[in-house]
Amino acid sequence: xxxxxxxxxxxxxxFYPEDMASQNHIINTMxxxxxxxxxxxxxxxxxxxxxxxxxxxxxxxxxxxTYTFTDRGGRDVTLRPEMTPTLARMIAKKKKELAFPIRxxxxxxxxxxERPQKGRLREHWQLNVDIFGVEDxxxxxxxxxxxxxxxxxxxxxxxxxxxxxxxxxxxxxxLKEMRLNEDQAYRMKKLLDKKNKIDNFQEEADNxxxxxxxxxxxxxxxxxxxxxxxxxxxxxxxxFDPYLMRGFDYYTGIVFEVFDKSPENxxxxxxxxxxxxxxxxxxxxxxxxxxxxxxxxTMRDVLETYNLIPEYRSSTDLYICTVDQDxxxxxxxxxxxxxxxxxxxxxxxSGKKIGSQIEYADKKNIPFVICIGKDExxxxxxxxxxxxxxxxxxxxxxxxxxxxxxx
Amino acid sequence: xxxxxxxxxxxxxxFYPEDMASQNHIINTMxxxxxxxxxxxxxxxxxxxxxxxxxxxxxxxxxxxTYTFTDRGGRDVTLRPEMTPTLARMIAKKKKELAFPIRxxxxxxxxxxERPQKGRLREHWQLNVDIFGVEDxxxxxxxxxxxxxxxxxxxxxxxxxxxxxxxxxxxxxxLKEMRLNEDQAYRMKKLLDKKNKIDNFQEEADNxxxxxxxxxxxxxxxxxxxxxxxxxxxxxxxxFDPYLMRGFDYYTGIVFEVFDKSPENxxxxxxxxxxxxxxxxxxxxxxxxxxxxxxxxTMRDVLETYNLIPEYRSSTDLYICTVDQDxxxxxxxxxxxxxxxxxxxxxxxSGKKIGSQIEYADKKNIPFVICIGKDExxxxxxxxxxxxxxxxxxxxxxxxxxxxxxx
Numbered sequence: 001x002x003x004x005x006x007x008x009x010x011x012x013x014x015f016y017p018e019d020m021a022s023q024n025h026i027i028n029t030m031x032x033x034x035x036x037x038x039x040x041x042x043x044x045x046x047x048x049x050x051x052x053x054x055x056x057x058x059x060x061x062x063x064x065x066t067y068t069f070t071d072r073g074g075r076d077v078t079l080r081p082e083m084t085p086t087l088a089r090m091i092a093k094k095k096k097e098l099a100f101p102i103r104x105x106x107x108x109x110x111x112x113x114e115r116p117q118k119g120r121l122r123e124h125w126q127l128n129v130d131i132f133g134v135e136d137x138x139x140x141x142x143x144x145x146x147x148x149x150x151x152x153x154x155x156x157x158x159x160x161x162x163x164x165x166x167x168x169x170x171x172x173x174x175l176k177e178m179r180l181n182e183d184q185a186y187r188m189k190k191l192l193d194k195k196n197k198i199d200n201f202q203e204e205a206d207n208x209x210x211x212x213x214x215x216x217x218x219x220x221x222x223x224x225x226x227x228x229x230x231x232x233x234x235x236x237x238x239x240f241d242p243y244l245m246r247g248f249d250y251y252t253g254i255v256f257e258v259f260d261k262s263p264e265n266x267x268x269x270x271x272x273x274x275x276x277x278x279x280x281x282x283x284x285x286x287x288x289x290x291x292x293x294x295x296x297x298t299m300r301d302v303l304e305t306y307n308l309i310p311e312y313r314s315s316t317d318l319y320i321c322t323v324d325q326d327x328x329x330x331x332x333x334x335x336x337x338x339x340x341x342x343x344x345x346x347x348x349x350s351g352k353k354i355g356s357q358i359e360y361a362d363k364k365n366i367p368f369v370i371c372i373g374k375d376e377x378x379x380x381x382x383x384x385x386x387x388x389x390x391x392x393x394x395x396x397x398x399x400x401x402x403x404x405x406x407x
Numbered sequence: 408x409x410x411x412x413x414x415x416x417x418x419x420x421x422f423y424p425e426d427m428a429s430q431n432h433i434i435n436t437m438x439x440x441x442x443x444x445x446x447x448x449x450x451x452x453x454x455x456x457x458x459x460x461x462x463x464x465x466x467x468x469x470x471x472x473t474y475t476f477t478d479r480g481g482r483d484v485t486l487r488p489e490m491t492p493t494l495a496r497m498i499a500k501k502k503k504e505l506a507f508p509i510r511x512x513x514x515x516x517x518x519x520x521e522r523p524q525k526g527r528l529r530e531h532w533q534l535n536v537d538i539f540g541v542e543d544x545x546x547x548x549x550x551x552x553x554x555x556x557x558x559x560x561x562x563x564x565x566x567x568x569x570x571x572x573x574x575x576x577x578x579x580x581x582l583k584e585m586r587l588n589e590d591q592a593y594r595m596k597k598l599l600d601k602k603n604k605i606d607n608f609q610e611e612a613d614n615x616x617x618x619x620x621x622x623x624x625x626x627x628x629x630x631x632x633x634x635x636x637x638x639x640x641x642x643x644x645x646x647f648d649p650y651l652m653r654g655f656d657y658y659t660g661i662v663f664e665v666f667d668k669s670p671e672n673x674x675x676x677x678x679x680x681x682x683x684x685x686x687x688x689x690x691x692x693x694x695x696x697x698x699x700x701x702x703x704x705t706m707r708d709v710l711e712t713y714n715l716i717p718e719y720r721s722s723t724d725l726y727i728c729t730v731d732q733d734x735x736x737x738x739x740x741x742x743x744x745x746x747x748x749x750x751x752x753x754x755x756x757s758g759k760k761i762g763s764q765i766e767y768a769d770k771k772n773i774p775f776v777i778c779i780g781k782d783e784x785x786x787x788x789x790x791x792x793x794x795x796x797x798x799x800x801x802x803x804x805x806x807x808x809x810x811x812x813x814x
Contacts, residue, residue, distance in 0.1 A: 003688070006499050014449075016497065016501065037751075038723040041424065043422040045516075051412070071474070077416060113478070316447060332640060364506060
């Protein structure tokens with residue numbers, strides 16, 4: 001028999017405990033911030049009917065850029081490439097029972113079928129924060145506030161990122177005033193979106209317009225209001241960017257993007273916008289909606305750039321080393337008491353020398369150890385050792401939980 | 408254009424906020440218990456090379472019972488139907504760097520292609536708890552302790568479930584002593600596993616054996632030791648069950664199963680066992696291993712049977728109702744302060760009447776409200792109302808976090 005490969009499938013990641021810890025740090029920071037603004041969690045399966053994406057993206061994109069296959073019941077199934085269609089589907093289904101506005105968040109894994117490269121894996125996780133049922137710009141400002149607060153809660157300072165803001169409606173109107181027809185306007189928006197990536201922007205723009213293209217729109221009142229409200233809320237790292245489009249076709253109004261200003265990682269991080277008409281694909285009336293998506297892979301790059309990923313420590317707080325086999329039953333009892341008091345404890349029953357038991361705990365990044373033998377059992381006093389600082393304290397059991405309370 | 412369906416894909420679930428809250432209760436109870444015993448989290452993608460399962464299960468089972476498809480690069484990909492092969496793959500890959508024993512847990516979603524029915528969906532989540540590198544029965548007892556403690560932490564009392572224990576090695580030896588050849592022994596084990604589900608067990612057993620099949624093995628020393636050690640640890644709801652096999656072929660020693668004793672839900676809930684040889688499929692030497700898997704759908708049924716799913720409350724602690732538009736900037740500032748102190752707050756900016764703002768919070772199961780207008784801003788005193796009890800207290804901002812501290 002040939003041996004089976006030990007590598008994961010191409011373009012996806014294994015999360016060993018240290019990777020998992022930093023992943024949990026990213027996910028938990030997203031979760032906590034979203035919840036602090038009153039957003040509540042929803043979720044769904046990664047499997048979705050393929051038609052959910054074909055409606056807006058077209059058959060070709062779904063077939064070429066997503067994992068889509070036919071199940072044995074003849075159903076076309078897609079591994080979701082984004083969460084917004086699922087969210088819209090769920091809201092459309094229970095529209096009548098749900099009280100609006102709705103503040104929801106989710107942190108799903110998403111799949112795309114493409115060549116893996118830095119920051120673009122085939123599977124990634126993405127925070128989605130959305131508000132449904134608010135027509136005025138309090139939706140825009142709240143959503144952008146959440147986005148800004150996540151960056152801050154990760155430890156990124158305002159000087160290091162910029163929030164670019166535009167309004168799809170403003171651009172549509174501007175292009176209309178410039179007498180571009182629908183097809184020209186569509187192509188022009190795709191071009192505007194690429195402006196910073198191409199050298200011959202003006203030439204191509206002139207080509208599409210069929211004349212000299214002088215693009216210099218003033219910010220709409222909406223944009224100015226959003227920027228001013230954010231400023232009054234202490235968020236000043238905003239800028240109007242008439243070239244900002246965001247990829248998805250379903251945006252209808254304000255769009256925004258968080259941009260990393262560091263020289264090493266100078267690029268768009270994530271963004272979102274208003275999409276008031278998405279429910280129409282389910283035959284429902286439109287509902288005002290605003291939201292954004294923030295990917296874990298991109299954020300990991302940012303946090304690595306600014307050295308903001310916390311040092312690994314095990315979720316196990318305490319390792320109990322046992323002097324001999326006779327000490328094990330009492331060690332188990334002590335572990336039980338500590339577990340009931342919120343301490344995560346493993347007990348060493350290997351029979352190895354105390355020195356190598358302690359060494360093992362250290363290797364595993366477990367921060368505290370106690371060693372239990374006859375003396376400790378008799379005296380009911382335990383030497384609690386902090387493996388990082390070397391500090392050692394003689395304590396009774398009931399002092400242990402507070403002493404090792406997590407920072 | 409035809410409207411798109413609002414239902415999820417067949418056999419999978421949408422998690423609306425209330426469903427998500429009970430799901431999180433299940434997941435968090437599993438997580439906390441596993442971590443309390445010193446198990447640390449790992450994870451991996453749902454996508455795995457199909458060969459990972461073909462090695463042990465055979466091509467037919469993989470093709471018929473799993474979601475397996477060929478990607479555009481010609482790779483056969485499977486949506487993982489269980490986590491153990493992934494775990495073994497990850498450990499095989501980093502065997503040299505990892506310090507043993509390894510205590511790991513994960514709560515992956517798993518997929519199987521079958522007709523959806525009660526307790527058997529196409530996607531479910533499953534806690535996996537495994538210890539690698541321990542040969543003696545301290546692995547068995549610890550793993551069974553974790554399983555038992557999760558049941559208890561869910562609130563299920565010991566009288567309502569039973570832990571059935573057997574030893575694959577004992578059964579193999581017994582069948583060998585009864586002079587069954589390898590093929591007969593294999594078929595007999597499949598039959599023993601089904602004993603409680605079929606009427607003509609004895610007849611079929613005699614058929615396989617080619618003689619009268621008198622099956623009455625005594626518990627091995629291993630089994631007795633495990634049962635006695637668990638008893639000394641306060642776990643007495645155990646029983647030796649020579650008919651217990653567990654499905655997977657890779658088990659090599661002790662196997663166990665947690666069985667629900669309620670008349671309404673009388674059935675096997677979950678289980679696990681020792682599988683010392685799984686790493687051999689990667690061309691690695693064997694490593695002693697013991698673990699179990701516990702599914703969320705099954706556990707949800709159990710918790711519903713015993714009425715143990717906590718009542719829903721929103722993760723949003725406080726809803727700030729605003730008397731008029733002028734109160735919003737100050738309300739936002741108060742929200743900021745509370746958020747920094749760990750309170751999850753949403754601010755109502757709808758301009759609706761106070762009564763309907765409060766009604767909205769109640770409908771959303773948000774436990775507390777304050778209403779902010781000129782009086783509150785001037786006096787810096789806020790009436791904090793508990794919507795469930797109707798209790799109302801006049802408080803300053805800095806008293807709010809402790810007053811609404813979650814139970």
